[in-house]
Amino acid sequence: MNSEQLRQALRLYLVMGSSNCAGADPYAVLEAAIEGGITMFQFREKGAGALQGQARLELGARLRRLCAQRGVPFIVNDDERLALELEADGIHIGQEDAPAAAMRRRLPGMIVGVSAHDLLEAESALAAGADYLGVGPQYATRTKLDAREVQGPAVIARMRAGGIRLPLVGIGGIDAANAPAVIRAGADGVAVVSAISQARSPKQAAAELLNTIKSIGRNS
Numbered sequence: 001m002n003s004e005q006l007r008q009a010l011r012l013y014l015v016m017g018s019s020n021c022a023g024a025d026p027y028a029v030l031e032a033a034i035e036g037g038i039t040m041f042q043f044r045e046k047g048a049g050a051l052q053g054q055a056r057l058e059l060g061a062r063l064r065r066l067c068a069q070r071g072v073p074f075i076v077n078d079d080e081r082l083a084l085e086l087e088a089d090g091i092h093i094g095q096e097d098a099p100a101a102a103m104r105r106r107l108p109g110m111i112v113g114v115s116a117h118d119l120l121e122a123e124s125a126l127a128a129g130a131d132y133l134g135v136g137p138q139y140a141t142r143t144k145l146d147a148r149e150v151q152g153p154a155v156i157a158r159m160r161a162g163g164i165r166l167p168l169v170g171i172g173g174i175d176a177a178n179a180p181a182v183i184r185a186g187a188d189g190v191a192v193v194s195a196i197s198q199a200r201s202p203k204q205a206a207a208e209l210l211n212t213i214k215s216i217g218r219n220s
């Protein structure tokens with residue numbers, strides 16, 4: 001995937017594990033979200049109540065197959081071994097995870113996404129060979145208990161003004177109402193958990209978010 005294709009794939013990025021689905025079946029939630037138009041998926045089976053071991057692997061394999069059938073890039077959060085086992089399209093790592101340069105070396109051909117919270121971290125990720133950045137939290141989030149202080153879309157504008165051209169998504173507390181500010185600040189797309197996985201209709205929520213992003217004009 002070249003950089004322009006990656007920008008397109010990042011437009012509406014669903015990040016999700018079974019514990020984010022408010023008791024609903026994660027397979028059904030992902031299927032509905034794909035029907036609504038998500039453009040990328042990250043398997044983030046993490047936090048209280050997350051599946052472990054074989055159950056985690058089996059769910060990951062089912063979600064991975066679904067993404068492959070529907071042509072949606074499948075990214076694994078944090079776990080290099082799981083990414084290899086599931087033959088994922090990529091991995092997403094944060095500042096507290098394995099170094100990006102090592103992931104780049106050990107996972108040739110995979111997309112490597114890196115979390116960055118300021119211009120310095122963005123420059124380091126770029127130097128380490130990151131393919132895209134996840135920048136957050138844009139707004140208050142109840143999904144990630146150890147999230148940093150809210151940054152707002154201004155952090156994205158600072159990265160762009162500082163010369164960061166890498167494909168980039170905002171994450172954290174994003175919904176259809178505040179997504180436009182994130183795109184206008186310079187993001188190629190938004191990454192969301194609860195706005196889709198906990199919506200009454202994940203399909204409708206995804207469709208509404210995608211329409212909103214397209215209506216801003218960037219990448220449409």
Ligand SMILES: Cc1ncc(COP(=O)(O)OP(=O)(O)O)c(N)n1
Binds near residue numbers: 015078191
């Ligand atoms: C797209 C995207 N951006 C940021 C993150 C957060 O990664 P990290 O800081 O490693 O936190 P965890 O998700 O591992 O708790 C992400 N997962 N995806």
Ligand SMILES: Cc1nc(C(=O)O)sc1CCOP(=O)(O)O
Binds near residue numbers: 134141148171192194
């Ligand atoms: C996985 C994740 N990373 C964040 C960061 O700031 O890096 S915030 C976050 C959770 C986002 O969930 P929601 O869309 O429900 O707010």
Ligand SMILES: [Mg+2]
Binds near residue numbers: 077078092097
């Ligand atoms: Mg991580």
